[in-house]
Amino acid sequence: MGPQGLTAVLDWLRRDPREEPVIEVAGRALPVVIRRLERARRMTMRLAPDGSEVRISIPRWTRSAEAIEFARSRQDWLARQLAALPQAGRMADGAVLRFRGDELTVRHDQTAPRRPVVDDGELRLGGPADSLPPRVLRWLQAEARELLTIDLAEYCQRAERPCPPLALSSAQRRWGSCAHDGAIRINWRLVMAPDFVRRSVVAHEVAHLAHFDHSPAFHHFLKTIFEGSVHDANRWLKAHGRSLYVPFG
Template sequence: MIPLPRMLTRGLKERREPAAPRTLAVGDRDLPVIVRRLRTARRITLRLAPDGSEARISMPEWGRTADALRFAEQRRDWLAAQLARIPPPVRIEPGCTLAYRGTTLRVEWRNTAPRRPALQGETLVLGGPQDGMEARLRRWLEAEALRLCAADLAHYCERAGQAVPRLALSRALRRWGSCSSRGVIRINWRLIMAPDHVRRSVVAHEVAHMTHFDHSPAFHAHLDDLYEAEIEDANRWLKREGRLLYHPFG
């Protein structure tokens, strides 16, 4: 048998034996670690996934993986503190509560009520099979998000002198909004659970990108003209409370 060249055998071995997942011991659990090399990154940064499922490291393309992993190891205490802030899973059942536009709604199930949830003051009333409550409540929240974001989008496009683009909801785990080069604006549906000024700040941010597709001083000046409130207040709220919007819906 003619042996394969060393380079080819190394490639075959790599395909047969993929690298083991990286984990970091944090408290009493092994936390998966995802390393991403980004062309635009200038330094190593560490984030915890909103649902606490993994630690995410971003690093420059030229960086060393070993340095990135050491960076995470040195921040075990920070990761542990962030994990401790994540509330335990909430069961969607009669009597539970949901965040809605910065307030708290109590979910009430009634045998005689329609399947579709209906808002009655600070109570969300619905009927139908109880084992399908979570899906129906999520659809209701998404419909509310689309309704309110559409109104926000029309408002800020009018202020910016832009035609209203196509709007879509996002289920992203990393971004609150995006504006594509094709003119589609996506807003994370979970913002329906945040206060109105927070949701509106994200919509205004993406509308500003229709004029300035970057984060230049001109972009920020344009955003300040569009958005009626203090953008930094909304940004601080998202940084402080944003992770909670992923509960109880993952």
């Protein structure tokens, strides 16, 4: 994260949700979060991955009223984005979830061992049905921690940097972050994405240990430690990232 990104995050943390403008979209009242970016040359708008707010980035000289009017003029587009959000499905026998880019069918048998096991495209587990959603969630997060810990150690070795402790994130705004003190946080939901996508995010944050910006030197360094295509990984996240925020119910 460069200085501009850090400033934007601090601005977001200091904001008071009670003072944010609200627009109505498809019968829902959505807060409009406005960020002024030093390098922005145009206005951009997106819906939060969980559909909780509208996020607009604007150049420093743009008035907030223009951003709000822009959001109101695109209510139909926002409504379509809301309708496309993944819906919580009932976590039960026969449910389907994503894991490392593939789909797993949940096979639940109360008499089977409680520990989840992946076998031939299925996630098999036993135990009480009413505790199934939190147990599947904990399993996914544990798998994420194991995979991400391995990824982080590997890229730190390639980068010739000490390996910092890993923290899992549930952030709605970013897939990973690297703090000034070298602390790295990665969104656990990346365990549902293909391996190359998850690994690209880890490599990106490790590259910040060498270059704490998004300069040409940073991008060159990232290419030297990441074995795949950063462009393809970013394109996948842009097209499918929102689907990783499906609620567990």
